[in-house]
Amino acid sequence: MSMKLPRGTQDILPGNSEKWQYIEENLKDLCNRYNYKEIRTPLFEHTELFQRGVGDTTDIVQKEMYTFEDRGGRSLTLRPEGTASVVRSFVENKLFGLPNQPTKLFYIGPMFRYERPQQGRTRQFVQFGIEALGSADPGVDAEVLALAMSAYQEFGLKSLKLVINSLGDTESRESHRQALVNHFDPHREELCADCQVRLDKNPLRVLDCKKDRNHPAMATAPSILEHLNEYSRNYFEQVKANLDTMGINYVVDKNLVRGLDYYNHTAFEIMSDAEGFGAITTLSGGGRYNGLVEEIGGPETPGIGFALSIERLLMALEAEGIELPLDDALDCYFIAIGEEAEKQALKLTYELRKSGIQVDKDYMQRKMKAQFKAADRYNAKYVLILGENELAEQKINVKNMDTGDQVQIAFENITEHMKKELAGGE
Template identity: 70%
Template sequence: MSFQIPRGTQDILPGEVEKWQLIEEKAKELCRKYNYHEIRTPIFEHTDLFQRGVGDTTDIVQKEMYTFKDRGDRSLTLRPEGTASVVRSFVQNKLFGDPQQPTKLYYIGPMFRYERPQKGRTRQFVQFGIEALGSNDPAIDAEVMALAMELYQELGLKHLKLIVNSLGDTESRIAHREALVSHFRPVIGELCEDCQNRIDANPLRILDCKKDRSHPKMASAPSILEYLNDSSRGYFEQVKAYLDELNVPYEVDATLVRGLDYYNHTAFEIMSEAPGFGAITTLSGGGRYNGLVEDIGGPETPGIGFAMSLERFLVALEAEQIDLPIQKGIDCYLVTLGEGPKKRSMSILNDLRRAGLTADRDYLERKMKAQFKAADRLNTKYVLVLGEDELAKDVINVKDMNTGEQVEMPINEATEYLLKGIEGGTRS
C-alpha cells in the first residue's frame, strides 16, 4: 500500500527547509531588537474561542476551520490563525498584570484552514505573527508595520507595497455600517449568498467579497474614511505621521477591510508587486483589535498585531529571484581505513562536534575513493584521513579541499587546527 500526504500539505525536505529556518531565525532576531518575546500556544483550542475571537461571519469560521469532537464530546479546532490563541493566553495567564506594559509577543507555528490549495497557500501553513497588547499609542501601530516591512526587506524583497486604512472606532463603524446597508440593500439579490447573509450580520465584509468584487455597487460603496469621527480621524493621522517619521512608504486604500471581525482603527496589508507573483498579491496583514481581549474574558485592553505566511514569503523571494544565503556543506569529513581507525573516529568526531564544527564520517563500509566522493558531495571544507599507520603514530592527515594542501599532525591538535582555518574565512 502506498501512502501520500493529505491534499494541501507538503513535505519540506533538506535543501529547502534551510530557507524556512533562515526566515524564522531572521524573524526571531528582529523581534529581539524590537523587544518582542516568543509565546507558544496549543495547536488546537476550544472551538468557541475562534467563533468569538475571529468572528462568526468570517469565511474562516463558516467554511475553513478543522473542527472535531474529542473523546469527551468537546468541540475542538485546529488553530486557523494566531491572534485569538495569544489573546486567550494573555487573559488566562493574567499577563495584563505584568508591570512592564505593553505586552509584546511573537509566535511562529503551523495553522490550518480548509481552502483550495494553490501556490503559496496550503491547508497547513506556517505563520509568523506579533501581538502588542496594552497600548493605545498610534506609534506602536507604526512600529508593528515597520517591523513587518523590515523583515521582508532584510531578506532582499524590493517590490513591496504597504497599504493602510482606518476602520474607525465603534461610533464610526456604526455610522458606516448603516451607510453600507442602505447602499447594498436595493441590490442585495444580485450579490452572492455570502453577501446576502452579511448585509445584516456584518455588511463591512461585503467589501471583502471575492465573487462580487466587479459589481458596480462595490466601486461606489461608501468609504469608511467619510464616516470617521474626529477622534478616529485624528488617530489615523498620527499613525500616518509616525510612518512618515520612520520613512516607511505607504498608500491609503479606503476599501481595505481585512477578513477578520475583530479589527478596528488601523488596518494594513503588505503586497508584492513583483512581476509574475500571481493574482493573490497579499503577503501579510494585520491591524488594531481594541475590544478583542474583553470579548475573550479579559479586562479592557487595546491591541495590535500582524501575521505573515512563510509560504507566501518564499513565493515572493522566488518571484524576485532572490537566493537566500544558506550555509551549504560541512566543516570536515573523516575518511577511515581499517577497524581500529573506524573505532577511533567516533571519539574524534565527538571532539570536533563539541568544538562546534559540523563533522561526519562514512557508515556504509565504503572504500577510500568512495569516501572521498561522499565528502565532495557534502561540499566538505576539510577531509581527515586516518589509517592504521596513522593511528599507530597517533597522527591524522588533514586535507584542505579548497586548496588541496594536506598536512599531517597529532590527532589531539586537529580540532584546534580546523577551528583556526574555518574561523579564518573558509566557512561558507
C-alpha cells in the same frame, strides 16, 4: 493501499528546510531587536475561542475551520490563525498584570484552514505573527507596520507595497455600517448568499467578498474614511505621520477591510508587485483590534498585530530571483581506512562534535576514493584522513579542500587545530 501526503499539505525536505530555518531565525532576530518575546500556544483550542475571537461572519469560521469533537464531547478546532490563541493566553495567564507594558509577543507555527489548495495557499501553512497588547498609542501601530515591512525587506525584497486604511472606532464603524446597509439593501437580491447574511450581521464584510467584488455597487460604496469621527481621523493621521517620519512609503486604500471581524482603527496589507508572483498579490496583513481582549474575557486592553505566511514569503523571494545566503558546507568529513582506524575515527568524531564542530563520516564501508567523492558532495571544508600509517604515528592528515594544503596533526591537538582553522586561522 497507497499512503500519500494529504491534499493541501507538503513535506519540507533537506535542501529546502534550510531556507525555512534561515527565514525563521532571521525573523526571530528581527523580533529581538524590536523587543518582542516568543509565545507558543497549542495547535488546537476550544472552537468557541475562534467563533468569538475571529468572528462568526468570517469565511474562516463559516467555511475553513478543521473542527472535531474529542472523546469528552468537547468541540475543538485546529487553530486557523494565531491572534485569538495569543489573546486567550494573554488573558488566561494575566500578562496584562506584568509591569512592562505593552506586552509584545511573536509566534511562529503551523495553522490550518480547509480551503482550495493553490500556489502559496495550503491547508497546513506556517505563520509568523506579532501582537502588541496594552497600548492605544498610534506609535505602536507604526512600529508594527515598520516591523512588518522589515520582515520582507531584510531578505532583499523590493517589489513591495504597503496599503493602509482606518476602520475607525465603534462610533465611526456604526455610522459606516448604517451607510453600507442603506447602500447595498436595494441590491440585496443581486448579492451572493453569504453577502445577504453579512449585510445584516456585518456589512463591512461585504466589501471583502471575492464573489461580488465586480458588482457595480462595490465601486460606489460609502467609504469608512467619510464616516470617521474626529478621534478616529486624528488617530489615523498620527499613524501616517509616524510612517512619514520613518520614511516608510504607503498607499491609503479606502476599501481595505481585512477578513476578520475584530479589526478597528488601523488595518493594513503588504503586497508584492513582482512580475510573475501570481494573481493573489497579498503577502501579509494585520491591524488594530481594540475590544478583542474583552470579547475573550479579559480587561479592556487595546491591541494590534499582523501575520505573514512563510510559504508566500518564499514565493516572493523566488519571484524576485533572490537566493538566500545559505551555508551548506560541512565543516569536516572523516575518512578512515581499516578496522582500527575506524575505531579511532569514531572516538575523535565524537570529541570534535562535542566541541561544537560539524563532522560526518562514512557508514557505507566505501573505499577511500568513494569517501573523497562523498566529502565533495557534502561540500566539506576539510577532510580528516586516518589510515594505517597515521594510526601508527598517532596523527591525522588534515586536508584543506579549498587550497589542497595538507598538514599532520596529533590526535590530542586535532580539536583545537580544527577550531582555529574553522575560525579563519586566528
